[in-house]
Amino acid sequence: MKILIADDEADIRNLIKLSLEENGYTVFPAQNGKEALDILKAEDINLAILDVMMPVMDGFNLLRKIRENSTIPVIMLTARNDEMDKVLGLNLGADDYLSKPFSVSELVARVGAQLRRSNEYLSLKEQGTTLLTYGKLSIDKEKCCAYKDGEPVELGAKEYKLLLFFLENPERIFTKRQLYTAVWDEEYYYDDNTIMVHISRLRSRIEDNPQKPLYLKTIRGIGYKLHYTGE
Numbered sequence: 001m002k003i004l005i006a007d008d009e010a011d012i013r014n015l016i017k018l019s020l021e022e023n024g025y026t027v028f029p030a031q032n033g034k035e036a037l038d039i040l041k042a043e044d045i046n047l048a049i050l051d052v053m054m055p056v057m058d059g060f061n062l063l064r065k066i067r068e069n070s071t072i073p074v075i076m077l078t079a080r081n082d083e084m085d086k087v088l089g090l091n092l093g094a095d096d097y098l099s100k101p102f103s104v105s106e107l108v109a110r111v112g113a114q115l116r117r118s119n120e121y122l123s124l125k126e127q128g129t130t131l132l133t134y135g136k137l138s139i140d141k142e143k144c145c146a147y148k149d150g151e152p153v154e155l156g157a158k159e160y161k162l163l164l165f166f167l168e169n170p171e172r173i174f175t176k177r178q179l180y181t182a183v184w185d186e187e188y189y190y191d192d193n194t195i196m197v198h199i200s201r202l203r204s205r206i207e208d209n210p211q212k213p214l215y216l217k218t219i220r221g222i223g224y225k226l227h228y229t230g231e
Contacts, residue, residue, distance in 0.1 A: 001025050001026065001046045002026045002027075002028065002043055002045050002046050003025045003026065003028070003048075004028050004030065004036055004047070004048040005020075005028070005029045005030065006029075006030040006031075006036035006054060007049075007050075007051035008031050008051065008053075008054045008055055009051070010031070012100075013029050014029075015104060016107065019108055020108060023108055023112075028045065032054045032055050033050075033057025033061060033062035033065075034056045034057045035056075036050070036062055037057065040066065046073075047072055047073045047111060047118070048072060048073075048075070049074075049107070050062055050063060050074060050075070050077065051076075052079075053078070053079060059076060059078075060089065060092060063093060063094060066093075067092065073118050074093065074094050074095055074096075075094070075095065075096045075097070075111065075114065076096070076097045076098070077099075077102070078098075079100040083221055083222070087175060090223075091175060091177070091178060095172060098110070117170065117171060132168060133167075134226060134228060135214075136149050139164055139167055144160065146163055146206075148205075148206055158183060159201050159205065162183050162199070162202050163206065165179070165182050166224075166225075166226035170226045170227070171225060171227055173224070174223050174224060175223040176192055176195040176196075176223055178223065180194065199224060202216065215227070
C-alpha cells in the first residue's frame with residue numbers, strides 16, 4: 001500500500017514515514033501541498049496524511065484538489081485544536097482527523113482502519129453486490145428494503161436514504177449540511193431541524209433504545225456517524 005505524507009515539519013514527517021514503513025507500507029513524503037499534488041499525479045496512492053498548515057499549498061486546498069477526482073481515504077493533521085478546522089476538513093471530504101501532538105501508533109492504527117474500510121468498499125463495488133451490511137443492519141439496494149437482525153424494518157423514503165448513505169459510509173462523520181445535501185439532493189433550504197427529526201425517526205426504527213443508540217451516534221458540535229458499539 002502506498003501512503004502519502006504531506007507535512008512541512010521534517011521531524012514529524014520522518015517519524016511517521018519510519019513507523020509506517022515498519023508496518024509494511026510504501027511511503028511518499030512531501031513538505032508542502034504542491035509537492036504532494038505532484039506525487040498524487042505520478043503515483044497510485046492508496047491513502048493520504050495531510051497537515052493543515054503547510055507552505056505553498058495548505059492541507060485544505062490540497063484536499064479540495066484530491067476530492068476533484070479521487071475518493072482515497074484522507075487523514076488530516078493539525079496543530080490547532082480548533083473545532084471549526086475539523087468541521088471544514090470533514091466538509092471538504094476528510095475521513096479522519098488527528099490533533100498534534102498525537103500518538104504515532106494511533107495514527108498507524110487509523111491508517112490501517114481506513115485502508116480496510118476502503119478495500120472492503122472497493123471489493124463490494126467490484127462484486128456488484130446490492131446488499132450492504134453493518135453490524136445487524138442491512139439494506140438490499142435492489143429491493144430497497146432495510147433489515148435488522150434479518151427482519152424487515154419499515155422506513156420512510158428519507159429515513160431509508162439516510163440509512164443507505166450511512167451504510168455506504170460507515171464510521172465516517174458527517175455534518176448536518178452534508179447529510180442534507182446527500183439525502184435531499186439540495187444545496188438550499190437547509191434546516192438543522194429537518195435533519196434532527198429524520199435522524200430521530202431513523203433511530204426509533206433501528207435502535208433498541210433511541211436514547212442510548214448502538215448505531216447512529218451524535219458527534220457533539222459536528223454531526224453524526226454510523227458506529228456500531230455492540231450490545
